[in-house]
Amino acid sequence: MAEPMEPAFGADGLVPAIAQDRTTGEVLTLAYMNHDAWERTRQTRLATFWSRSRQRLWQKGETSGNVLRVHGIRLDCDGDAVLLLVDPTGPACHTGARSCFFNEVDAVADTSR
């Protein structure tokens, strides 16, 4: 079986893409790509996503300047998820945080109530 070199886009035309700092290993953000975003990311080496809220292509950092330079791209075993190995040029989150994943949740639910 040939390895998938294009993502398996979902029924909505999108595939989730994880951006991971290739140096620190930190998971920075998760966003979505349509086929155009995928192609632009590969061509420009700058992470480009499809904004579901704004319904348009969106190059990460196009306003803030905090682009994600793409060093490597991987697909998962069945091709329906993308992993971008990136060099961030600044905070990846629009809040100014280095990573979007800053909300810590207790691992064990409170079952006493």
Next chain:
Amino acid sequence: MAEPMEPAFGADGLVPAIAQDRTTGEVLTLAYMNHDAWERTRQTRLATFWSRSRQRLWQKGETSGNVLRVHGIRLDCDGDAVLLLVDPTGPACHTGARSCFFNEVDAVADTSR
């Protein structure tokens, strides 16, 4: 603004969840959670997902024994993505690979054709 302590499930009732090896930083897999999967993951500390293909709850490793022990849980800035920091007990991928993200793709598209 209070931090979201429950994910913002999508219109389909699902939220994507990334499992990352908390020791090596390797991104192991991406799967989906519905509310039940989220609750079970928190209560059991074993990564539990909603299988979209089988349309049922699925505790990772329930067949293979390769469970993902959940050490920490984070939500992203707007709560619509989950990051699980896990200790894997074996290969995370059903192919036997340590990570599902083993398909490397060239970062630059071939624009010559």
